[in-house]
Amino acid sequence: MATPELILAHADERDLTRLGEYRAVGGYRSLERALELEPAAVVQVITDATLRGRGGAGFPMGRKASLIDQKNPRKYVVVNADESEPGAFKDREIMARNPHLLIEGCLITAHAIESRAVFIYIRGEYLAEYEILARAVEDARSAGLFGDVDVVVHRGAGAYICGEESALLESLEGKRGQPRPRPPFPPVTGLYAAPTQINNVQTIAIVPKIIELGVEEFVKIGVRSSPGTAVFSLSGNVVRPGNYELELGTPLRTLIYDVGGGIPDGRELKGIIPGGSSVPILTPDQLDTPLDYDSIQAAGSFFGSAAVIVVDDRCCMVQLALRAAKFYMHESCGKCTPCREGTRWLVQLLTRIEEGDAMQSDLDLLVSVCTRMLGRSLCALGDFAVYPVSSYLRKYRAEFQRHVDEGACPFGDESSIAGIEAPIDAHTHFPTVEVPA
Amino acid sequence: MTDSPFYDEVQELKRRYPDWRSATLPALQLAQEKHGYLSPDALRETARALGTTPAFCESVASFYDMLHLAPVGRHMVEVCTNLPCALAGAQRVVDAFEDELGVRPGETTDDGAITFRTVECLGGCDRATVVAVDERYHELVTPDKVAAIVEDVRGDA
Secondary structure, three states: OOOOOOOOOOOOOOOOOHHHHHHHHHHHHHHHHHHHOOHHHHHHHHHOOOOOOOOOOOEHHHHHHHHHOOOOOOEEEEHHHHHHHHOOOOOHHHHHHHHHHHHHHHHHHHHHOOOOOEEEEOOOOHHHHHHHHHHHHHHHHHHHOOOEEEEEEEEOOOOHHHHHHHHHHHHHHOOOOOOOOOOOOOOOHHHHHHOOEEEEHHHHHHHHHHHHOOOHHHOEEOOOOOOOOEEEEEEEEOOOEEEEEEEEEEEHHHHHHHHHHHHHOOOOEEEEEEEOOOOOEEEHHOOOOOOHHHHHHOOOOOOOOOOOOOOOEEOHHHHHHHHHHHHHHHHHHHHHHHHHHHHHHHHHHHHHHHHOHHHHHHHHHHHHHHHOOOOOOOOOOHHHHHHHHHHHHOOHHHHHHHHHHOOOOOOOOOOOOOOOOOOOHHHHOOOOOOOOO | OOHHHHHHHHHHHHHHOOOOOHHHHHHHHHHHHOOOOOHHHHHHHHHHHHHOOHHHHHHHHHOOOOOOOOOOOEEEEEEOOOHHHHHHHHHHHHHHHHHHHHOOOOEEEEOOOOEEEEOOOOHHHHOOEEEOOOOEEEEOHHHHHHHHHHHHHHHOO
């Protein structure tokens, strides 16, 4: 593959976690260059590069920066390193293997919005990565690279919802991680009500590369509407799972077959979840979809966190939907009724279908619950809980129907995920009230 | 009480942030390290050091999966069962731990050594199944590797 590596460049040959090694390949030179520019000029570079957020929503980073009130003396940069979308492990690798690239990106961003405080919120489970990042921060600080900026690495404590930016800010303020109503958005009212630039690890890590290459060269990579590369996390039923940095716009087929080696054990491809468990599933006839924001959306799904999960024909889609639904029920923060109650309904209805106890009308009820949840909560979790369920049901309707018709799971015990347990199963607060017939 | 090493460490944490409140999670993590779990005493001590109430500390702690408000074993064994690990056969790993430990997910062994539970995605999906032992990842875990992992944990007990 002739993919220009930006984010993971040199990480195979050198131990880039060491400051000296990182500087030997030109590290922190983009920071020097950026500091010679006026802050507004740096924002302009990021805007001209059409850098879209790699965390999930794909919002242009430059537009976020342009919303920040430059005259406000108190402004913050927050890095969302709470990677917890099922299937995503790209930020983990970036932090473990190229932490200084992230730190350099933070310092450039801090200069761009004239902030003196950077907070990197890393999920609590990433202990090894926290240690690497914390040491890299200390090394960079000791080397005098921070100027008047301070960088604090802050550990989360286990909550998927804290990857949602407003919940993350609440959590960083020492509270329960419950999303805020918006507007106002974080660039206007963010951490401690101050203007805040909040971006995903990978987004911030690309910034030094844009400065290094220049906008003109950067936008030649990828596609016009989504320039650059992305690190794709490939997992599930595929021969060579792993993180692969590819140009945006690379066809899904290339990632799964050429890079990933295809489906193992002579099995058939059944579905592809292109952006982490929260996005609608794609079917094998959609393998030629280019992996960029607009193309995936045109195919009926989302770029999400570039976490591509491959599912082969051994998997029962009702079981897969149920396992996903249990995750979202566990992670719903409980603030909005449609999400808190709706996720429970999804789990109970899917349990009934999987166990062969469902009536025909339960399939319609499932669709109805999905419809009533969509777009009705403060954050996207309420929608994320719906997308897997509604898309599996739409695309594998016959399989759901067989569960009802046969009064049992047609896979018997042969599904690849038969009997899969979820954390919520062990919780005493699992509802004991049955869905009324 | 105000000059305990814990109290001093929490003051140090508070200084890192624009507002003391941001030190709440780090302080709770520190308290849990010290007490094993966030007992009523631990919550009182944390609240005093932060300058807030035990109720506030408990309301925050109860939101997060990695903070424990009830006693847990000296060691924690966590198996990821989210979609990518599930597709790689995580349930067989769960079953193997259950056999080896003699407890169900969510339970602690009788000797108080090991709490066993399933967890949501740990972000090691290309090296499924992922098992975290005291927050350290073991990757590419298959059922045949479970006995050795348990022996290792017990050796540390």
